[in-house]
Amino acid sequence: MAAVSVRNLRVALGGQPVIEALDLEVADGEFLVLLGPSGCGKSTLLNAMAGLLEVSGGSIEIDGVDQTWASPRDRNIGMVFQSYALYPNMSVANNLSFGLRARGMPRAQVEERVQRAAALLQLEPLLARKPAQLSGGQRQRVAIGRALVRDARVFLLDEPLSNLDANLRASLRRELKLLHQRLGATMIYVTHDQVEALTLASRIAVLHKGRIQQLGTPAEVYARPANRFVAGFMGSPPMNFLEGTLTMNGGVPHFTAPGCEFELRDCDFGAAAPMAGEAVVLGVRPEQLRIAAPAAWSGVVTLVEPMGNHQVVWLECGGASWSVLAGSDARHQRGERLPLALATGSICLFRADDGTLRGVTA
Amino acid sequence: MNKPAASPAAARRAPNPAHLALLPMALTALVVYLGSMLWSLRISMSSSRSLPMQDFVGLAQYQRLFANERWLHSLHNLALYTPLFIAASLVVGFLLAVLVDRQARAGGLLRAVFLYPYALSFIATGLIWQWLLNPELGIQQAVHGWGFAGFRFDWLVDQDRVIYTLVIATVWQGAGLVMAILLAGLRAIDADILRAARLDGVPAWRIHVSIVIPMLGFSFATAALLLLTAAVKLYDAVIAMTQGGPGTASEVPAKFIMDHLFGRANIALASAGATIMVLTAVALLAPLLYARRRALRASR
Ligand SMILES: Nc1ncnc2c1ncn2[C@@H]1O[C@H](COP(=O)(O)OP(=O)(O)O)[C@@H](O)[C@H]1O
Numbered sequence: 213m214a215a216v217s218v219r220n221l222r223v224a225l226g227g228q229p230v231i232e233a234l235d236l237e238v239a240d241g242e243f244l245v246l247l248g249p250s251g252c253g254k255s256t257l258l259n260a261m262a263g264l265l266e267v268s269g270g271s272i273e274i275d276g277v278d279q280t281w282a283s284p285r286d287r288n289i290g291m292v293f294q295s296y297a298l299y300p301n302m303s304v305a306n307n308l309s310f311g312l313r314a315r316g317m318p319r320a321q322v323e324e325r326v327q328r329a330a331a332l333l334q335l336e337p338l339l340a341r342k343p344a345q346l347s348g349g350q351r352q353r354v355a356i357g358r359a360l361v362r363d364a365r366v367f368l369l370d371e372p373l374s375n376l377d378a379n380l381r382a383s384l385r386r387e388l389k390l391l392h393q394r395l396g397a398t399m400i401y402v403t404h405d406q407v408e409a410l411t412l413a414s415r416i417a418v419l420h421k422g423r424i425q426q427l428g429t430p431a432e433v434y435a436r437p438a439n440r441f442v443a444g445f446m447g448s449p450p451m452n453f454l455e456g457t458l459t460m461n462g463g464v465p466h467f468t469a470p471g472c473e474f475e476l477r478d479c480d481f482g483a484a485a486p487m488a489g490e491a492v493v494l495g496v497r498p499e500q501l502r503i504a505a506p507a508a509w510s511g512v513v514t515l516v517e518p519m520g521n522h523q524v525v526w527l528e529c530g531g532a533s534w535s536v537l538a539g540s541d542a543r544h545q546r547g548e549r550l551p552l553a554l555a556t557g558s559i560c561l562f563r564a565d566d567g568t569l570r571g572v573t574a
Numbered sequence: 575m576n577k578p579a580a581s582p583a584a585a586r587r588a589p590n591p592a593h594l595a596l597l598p599m600a601l602t603a604l605v606v607y608l609g610s611m612l613w614s615l616r617i618s619m620s621s622s623r624s625l626p627m628q629d630f631v632g633l634a635q636y637q638r639l640f641a642n643e644r645w646l647h648s649l650h651n652l653a654l655y656t657p658l659f660i661a662a663s664l665v666v667g668f669l670l671a672v673l674v675d676r677q678a679r680a681g682g683l684l685r686a687v688f689l690y691p692y693a694l695s696f697i698a699t700g701l702i703w704q705w706l707l708n709p710e711l712g713i714q715q716a717v718h719g720w721g722f723a724g725f726r727f728d729w730l731v732d733q734d735r736v737i738y739t740l741v742i743a744t745v746w747q748g749a750g751l752v753m754a755i756l757l758a759g760l761r762a763i764d765a766d767i768l769r770a771a772r773l774d775g776v777p778a779w780r781i782h783v784s785i786v787i788p789m790l791g792f793s794f795a796t797a798a799l800l801l802l803t804a805a806v807k808l809y810d811a812v813i814a815m816t817q818g819g820p821g822t823a824s825e826v827p828a829k830f831i832m833d834h835l836f837g838r839a840n841i842a843l844a845s846a847g848a849t850i851m852v853l854t855a856v857a858l859l860a861p862l863l864y865a866r867r868r869a870l871r872a873s874r
């Protein structure tokens with residue numbers, strides 16, 4: 213049974229459709245990450261699931277019960293907001309217990325739940341403080357605690373780490389993953405950070421313009437992106453693209469672009485057989501390239517970004533901007549022409565017209 | 575020799591352009607307000623009648639003032655009026671602000687009804703209220719017209735109730751002011767906090783009582799401050815609606831002072847009254863200012 217299932221959901225804000233005909237099934241105990249750029253409707257979708265926004269069509273089922281029109285308090289959902297949204301005039305303890313007390317839960321039980329959440333999140337020394345006296349990471353933990361005390365089966369987290377600095381983000385990310393393993397609850401986690409998505413998710417739903425572009429495990433989404441948007445959004449630095457056409461050479465499909473011809477060995481084109489002259493876009497990830505002969509491509513160095521344990525070398529390659537990873541001790545000069553060879557992994561081909569995936573090499 | 579280019583002390587001594595620009599204003603305020611206050615204080619210790627005199631009679635005018643039945647009545651009326659006016663304005667203003675904040679469409683109408691009067695002189699709105707409350711012309715007459723002959727609403731001419739008509743009429747404007755101030759405060763509250771409370775299952779009234787009102791502490795203190803000064807200055811509503819009557823049932827200190835300054839040619843007594851009012855206002859405002867600063871610090 214799906215913990216959350218969203219069918220044909222439509223949400224409009226201020227007369228503008230933000231989410232159109234969205235379907236999503238989240239399994240019980242899953243850690244689903246909704247990934248998408250800022251403004252693509254992630255918060256809107258989460259708020260609609262929580263009942264904080266009125267939907268204009270479709271249905272939302274939680275734990276097998278249709279909750280499309282239920283009030284937020286009856287959905288048994290815990291939510292963590294991007295801005296923490298703690299009650300500023302209440303102590304940490306009261307922030308945790310306010311909702312329970314407002315629902316008329318017996319005092320002893322409230323106390324027990326607060327203690328349990330505080331212990332789990334190491335909040336005990338902070339219980340008497342006001343939110344203004346906490347650091348960003350502590351506030352975020354309180355916000356998570358406030359969602360936990362509800363004993364909800366489904367948690368919605370809206371960019372919970374995006375307001376934190378990089379180190380804290382990484383450590384809270386690990387804490388969240390451990391918390392999920394310990395609780396076994398369903399988590400729907402919104403982020404625009406693909407690293408968070410790749411590290412946390414059991415499945416990723418990539419959202420763009422109010423539509424799910426692809427839904428799959430992190431490995432699937434990374435290796436077989438459904439379209440150019442997903443390919444460009446996942447991975448840092450993003451996938452390299454080169455426009456060209458398909459040609460047949462001795463019965464074997466080739467990718468051809470000015471100054472470059474490349475054999476597509478064992479390429480899975482799906483149902484439609486490759487045709488000579490098809491306009492396609494080739495996609496290859498930076499880590500799949502090596503600076504070495506024999507060159508499949510070549511490019512002129514425009515920028516070198518040292519990253520500590522490696523370097524990102526940016527090149528001008530057939531009119532497109534490409535990046536390739538190099539060892540930290542490599543020395544490359546601006547203006548230098550470098551040969552690029554394919555090292556490992558599969559290459560993606562996208563249709564030039566609508567950007568959907570055309571084929572993947574083995 | 576390297577000179578200390580920008581030591582903190584030098585920076586403090588250098589004239590701040592913003593302060594320089596404000597200097598004429600500050601000087602005017604100092605000379606006009608403080609000057610006239612000191613002048614009133616001086617006059618209140620003289621035996622001046624219609625023209626200022628330079629003699630010194632100590633606190634004799636203050637003794638006369640507090641022996642004056644009409645002055646005591648004015649103070650009593652004001653003491654009755656002020657808490658009612660402030661409390662009612664805050665409550666009505668808060669409810670209006672919440673309504674306007676909730677519903678953008680009804681908001682436009684409410685804003686017009688309660689804010690535009692604030693831009694008008696109270697002489698104008700006061701006259702309208704006087705017609706409305708006048709038993710021969712206004713609400714009472716209208717209800718009689720609908721066939722309810724027993725209906726009575728004659729507070730305007732009732733010695734014991736007239737002060738409440740002043741409260742009703744001035745709360746209309748006071749609530750508009752409170753609404754404007756609280757609305758700004760409400761808009762500044764993170765909508766996610768209210769969403770979190772809804773998700774927590776907190777009923778709407780409890781969200782307002784336990785979260786919204788405490789978060790508006792600074793706005794409430796600011797509004798109360800402005801209402802208090804308005805209450806102490808209460809004058810034009812009385813002139814427009816009751817002229818202090820019936821009898822002396824709606825006399826207020828500001829009117830007493832104006833009457834003695836211009837009507838009864840007793841500027842020494844008027845000055846003594848003005849001095850008392852300034853002292854009262856300061857005594858009342860000081861704790862409010864303090865509370866407001868605490869609320870500001872708490873909201874940071
Ligand atoms: N109250 C609103 N009225 C109209 N449009 C809105 C409103 N709130 C958000 N939007 C629009 O809806 C889109 C999705 O917003 P949101 O869900 O907050 O994006 P995300 O969380 O993915 O950054 C944005 O393009 C935004 O401009």
Ligand SMILES: [Mg+2]
Pocket residue numbers: 254255256294370371
């Ligand atoms: Mg968002």
